[in-house]
Amino acid sequence: MKPSAVFLGIAALAGQHALAQEQSPLPASCSTFPTQGQYPKNAKLPDPFLKADGTRPGKPTVTTSMSGSTISITCAEGGKTISFSVAVKAPSGSGQAPYPAVIGLGGGSVPYPAGVAVISYNNQDIAVDNPHGKGKFYDLYGSTHAAGGLMAWAWGVSRVVDALEQLGADKTKIDVSRLGVTGCSRNGKGALVAGAFDDRIALVLPQEAGSGGPGCWRIVNDMKKNGTKVEDSTQIVQGDGWFTPSFVSTAADVSVLPFDHHMLIGLVAPRGLLVVENSGIDYLGPPSTFGCTTAAREIYAALGVGDRIGISQASHGSSHCQLPSSQNGDVAAYFGRFLLNATAGSTGFMDTDAKWVFSLPQWADWTLAALS
Numbered sequence: 001m002k003p004s005a006v007f008l009g010i011a012a013l014a015g016q017h018a019l020a021q022e023q024s025p026l027p028a029s030c031s032t033f034p035t036q037g038q039y040p041k042n043a044k045l046p047d048p049f050l051k052a053d054g055t056r057p058g059k060p061t062v063t064t065s066m067s068g069s070t071i072s073i074t075c076a077e078g079g080k081t082i083s084f085s086v087a088v089k090a091p092s093g094s095g096q097a098p099y100p101a102v103i104g105l106g107g108g109s110v111p112y113p114a115g116v117a118v119i120s121y122n123n124q125d126i127a128v129d130n131p132h133g134k135g136k137f138y139d140l141y142g143s144t145h146a147a148g149g150l151m152a153w154a155w156g157v158s159r160v161v162d163a164l165e166q167l168g169a170d171k172t173k174i175d176v177s178r179l180g181v182t183g184c185s186r187n188g189k190g191a192l193v194a195g196a197f198d199d200r201i202a203l204v205l206p207q208e209a210g211s212g213g214p215g216c217w218r219i220v221n222d223m224k225k226n227g228t229k230v231e232d233s234t235q236i237v238q239g240d241g242w243f244t245p246s247f248v249s250t251a252a253d254v255s256v257l258p259f260d261h262h263m264l265i266g267l268v269a270p271r272g273l274l275v276v277e278n279s280g281i282d283y284l285g286p287p288s289t290f291g292c293t294t295a296a297r298e299i300y301a302a303l304g305v306g307d308r309i310g311i312s313q314a315s316h317g318s319s320h321c322q323l324p325s326s327q328n329g330d331v332a333a334y335f336g337r338f339l340l341n342a343t344a345g346s347t348g349f350m351d352t353d354a355k356w357v358f359s360l361p362q363w364a365d366w367t368l369a370a371l372s
């Protein structure tokens with residue numbers, strides 16, 4: 001089994017439990033975990049792919065075809081099937097196939113450099129914003145499936161990567177070893193989750209994803225206490241089904257969460273990650289995204305790859321998802337290093353035009369573990 005296949009087993013688990021784990025003190029699977037003495041006797045080596053609820057993780061059977069610039073993907077599981085398609089835009093400029101490509105949730109809205117193909121993925125087709133449980137993911141797995149919309153969107157990204165692998169570079173002209181994922185706002189939250197849970201993605205570029213993306217709930221709460229109008233956990237669970245329904249009760253007191261989003265960001269390590277944020281929109285919680293990325297950088301640093309994570313944060317009026325040209329260079333540096341093999345251009349910067357100072361010791365009482 002390829003490492004990616006092993007990872008997909010875990011990702012499939014994550015489809016049911018990841019955000020549940022992230023957002024509730026005890027994941028459903030652990031709260032019902034048998035205690036010692038309750039396990040059935042088994043003289044053989046236990047099944048490493050068996051979940052506590054007796055089901056086995058897996059991924060759907062994916063079949064795919066390409067016609068013109070459209071890739072059609074059919075996923076079958078338990079007698080049900082769903083189909084969706086993505087549009088591939090060939091890269092501008094010169095360059096040679098196979099090309100690197102970016103999967104854009106909702107198309108994405110960062111400037112794509114020459115030489116990079118763009119795969120437009122309509123994630124709303126897989127899970128609608130609200131209510132929870134509507135969209136093709138839920139047609140396949142049931143409307144009461146615990147995964148929130150962000151996880152369902154990430155599942156769809158993984159199926160797109162499956163399709164690219166199956167079709168092969170001769171057909172798609174895309175190099176699966178050089179894939180990025182991006183999106184803005186809610187689609188940026190989805191891009192981060194997709195990048196966190198599929199290690200076949202080489203570059204992750206969430207744009208203005210704010211709270212629920214690269215922002216940490218605890219820092220957001222502090223901002224709110226200080227009088228800033230920022231989206232907090234209690235707000236995000238109202239209306240949109242982006243998070244697992246069990247987060248609703250936990251959202252009231254995020255201090256009980258065993259995780260915060262610096263750990264979600266850290267799941268992308270050691271791959272390339274640029275958090276692109278707007279320092280001028282309070283609702284996104286800019287000090288929170290800056291602080292949370294700073295904390296996540298410690299995870300990268302522990303792995304010896306602190307120069308692969310960065311943040312680019314600038315204020316540019318109120319236009320949400322309209323990257324100002326001042327940030328183009330930061331974005332280009334990440335595309336260059338992680339998708340275009342460029343050696344020039346620096347990554348690993350923590351750029352902000354804001355006046356706040358984030359003090360990690362104020363927020364973290366842990367120190368760096370030596371992992372590398």
Ligand SMILES: *[C@@H]1O[C@H](CO)[C@@H](O)[C@H](O)[C@H]1NC(C)=O
Nearest residue numbers: 219220222223226287288356
């Ligand atoms: C909130 O205000 C306190 C007191 O000035 C300050 O120490 C803290 O850093 C502020 N929190 C954030 C997230 O800016």
Ligand SMILES: *[C@@H]1O[C@H](CO)[C@@H](O)[C@H](O)[C@H]1NC(C)=O
Nearest residue numbers: 095096098115175339340341
């Ligand atoms: C980048 O590196 C890959 C893998 O070594 C190679 O296949 C590809 O041709 C390179 N692309 C460019 C633009 O140099």
